Amino acid sequence: MDWDDFRLVRSVAEHGGLARAAEHLGINPSTAFRRLAGIEAALDTTLFDRHRAGYALTGAGLAMVEAAGRMEADVARFTRELAGQDRSPVGDLRITTPAGLVADMLMPVLARFTVRYPRIRLHLLVSEEALNLSRHDADVALRASDAPAANLVGRRLATIAWAVYGRSEFTGRPTEECPWVVPGDGVAGGRFVRFRESHAAAERVVLTLNTVLGLREAVEAGIGIGPLPCWSADARPGLVRLSDHLPELSAGLWLLTHPDLRHAARVRAFMDFMTEEIVTLRPGIEGKTAPPR
Incomplete structure (x- = not known):
């Protein structure tokens, strides 16, 4: 067996089926089907139980996936060790x-x-x-x-400070009476959920984003006020800082x-x-x- 066999079985297990595994590996689904059948025939064992909901590992399949994980870890460790022997600042850096x-x-x-x-x-x-x-x-x-x-x-380089910002027309207005723009529940491990609950009533939230990217543009557009990193917002002449630093978001x-x-x-x-x-x-x-x- 070669490494590609292990990669295929692991991908099927991770994606729950052949179609998504084939897409992940960049091969045709029919090719993936034939290869998996060939692997099971060569091993004379069943690696997956086929269900309507997807493919479920058998005991033999689980053992093969675990072996694939160990092989991948060994390859990654070898690659890191080889890369760590560089003595001059040259080459690719990701x-x-x-x-x-x-x-x-x-x-x-x-x-x-x-x-x-x-x-x-x-x-x-x-x-x-x-x-x-x-x-x-x-x-x-x-x-x-x-x-x-x-x-x-590594190194801790700085502490990223956050504050509430908005356009100048929001200056002097109580923040609890302003429309709000906030990141969604899944951003930063739910950190903004607690912030939103303590600062903005649900009926005042007019826009949520599933990433911090675009948050500043929404506030600059006047959709509402919202929390922004100070290094990003302070450089924008159209924005005004409306609060002190927010330690819960730093x-x-x-x-x-x-x-x-x-x-x-x-x-x-x-x-x-x-x-x-x-x-x-x-x-x-x-x-x-x-x-x-």
């Missing part, structure tokens, strides 16, 4: 970060980084979900978090990597450079450069 940090904060910094390190090729993976650095999904993560994964190493800004990669020259160069840059940006990130107006 950075993952949420969309809200990209445009206003990260792009100008990346532009300066490419000037200093022209031999490092950057790959930016914009994702609201935390990619798995242990699986080598990315090399470095820039994340807003109060509890980064224990298996990663979060650490972390730069993280896997321990096997921290000595790789390109990773070390990026983390040192980002630390230098964030020091100069920290007053704005922590909301200290623009007092409430």
Whole structure:
């Protein structure tokens, strides 16, 4: 058996059926069907019980999926160890970060980084979900978090401050009487649910978003007032800070990597450079450069 057999069985198990597994692997469903039948014939055993609701692993199938997980972990560990032997800042560097940090904060910094390190090729993976650095999904993560994964190493660069903002016409109005724009229940682990319940009555919420991205644009458009990171909102002349800092929404800004990669020259160069840059940006990130107006 080869690695592709294990990948197919694991994908079917993860996606609950052949069609979605085939799409994930980039193959035709009929090809996936024939390959799975061939694997079961070669092993002389059934790997899945077929039901209307999908494919359910048998004991043999579960053992094969567990073996696939161990194989993938070994490959990822080898890749990290090999990458960690780099001695010069050159090669590919994959950075993952949420969309809200990209445009206003990260792009100008990346532009300066490419000037200093022209031999490092950057790959930016914009994702609201935390990619798995242990699986080598990315090399470095820039994340807003109060509890980064224990298996990663890195630096807390700043504390991201939040406050309530709105257009100037909302100045002087009680915030509880204003229309509100807020992130939805699933954003940031439900952190905004508690904030909304304590600051905005349900009938005052006129727009929810399933991501922080777009929140500032909605507030700038005058749809309502809402919580925004200070580094983003204070730079917009059309917005006014309507509250003090909101400690319940603040979060650490972390730069993280896997321990096997921290000595790789390109990773070390990026983390040192980002630390230098964030020091100069920290007053704005922590909301200290623009007092409430």
